Amino acid sequence: MKKAAVSACLTGERCRYDATDNAMPDLLSRLKERGYEIVPFCPEDFAFGSPRPTMDLVAYPQGLRAISNRTGEDLSEPVMSYAKSFFDRHSDIALFVGKDRSPSCGVCTAKCYDQDKKLVSANATGLMAAEAKRRGVESVDAEAYLKRES
Numbered sequence: 169m170k171k172a173a174v175s176a177c178l179t180g181e182r183c184r185y186d187a188t189d190n191a192m193p194d195l196l197s198r199l200k201e202r203g204y205e206i207v208p209f210c211p212e213d214f215a216f217g218s219p220r221p222t223m224d225l226v227a228y229p230q231g232l233r234a235i236s237n238r239t240g241e242d243l244s245e246p247v248m249s250y251a252k253s254f255f256d257r258h259s260d261i262a263l264f265v266g267k268d269r270s271p272s273c274g275v276c277t278a279k280c281y282d283q284d285k286k287l288v289s290a291n292a293t294g295l296m297a298a299e300a301k302r303r304g305v306e307s308v309d310a311e312a313y314l315k316r317e318s
């Protein structure tokens with residue numbers, strides 16, 4: 169059976185920053201109809217728990233970083249470490265479905281800011297989604313998946 173990594177909040181897990189979910193039963197049904205086994209993931213909940221302060225992607229010369237909106241702390245390393253470990257453990261993932269606009273899971277809809285917190289892009293790739301892409305895993309935002317598969 170093919171495996172799809174799916175943002176856990178989309179599966180109904182209450183792992184968003186505010187300890188709620190973004191359940192998308194239509195997405196899960198569509199994936200199952202197409203023969204996918206769903207493998208949920210949430211790097212932010214794993215690293216920081218829920219609820220937690222929000223973070224934004226910020227562009228630096230060395231690349232995109234996830235910065236806490238509360239403290240200004242760079243939270244990138246735990247997210248990237250989780251992503252690498254997840255894909256090492258699940259090397260057979262065929263599809264990555266990320267939560268739109270997430271700084272971790274957004275495939276091409278994450279907002280990215282400059283160091284003065286001015287929006288520079290609404291089409292950035294979140295840190296975990298970037299790891300999926302680096303490994304050659306087909307990657308798509310949840311809303312785009314539903315549109316293309318309808």
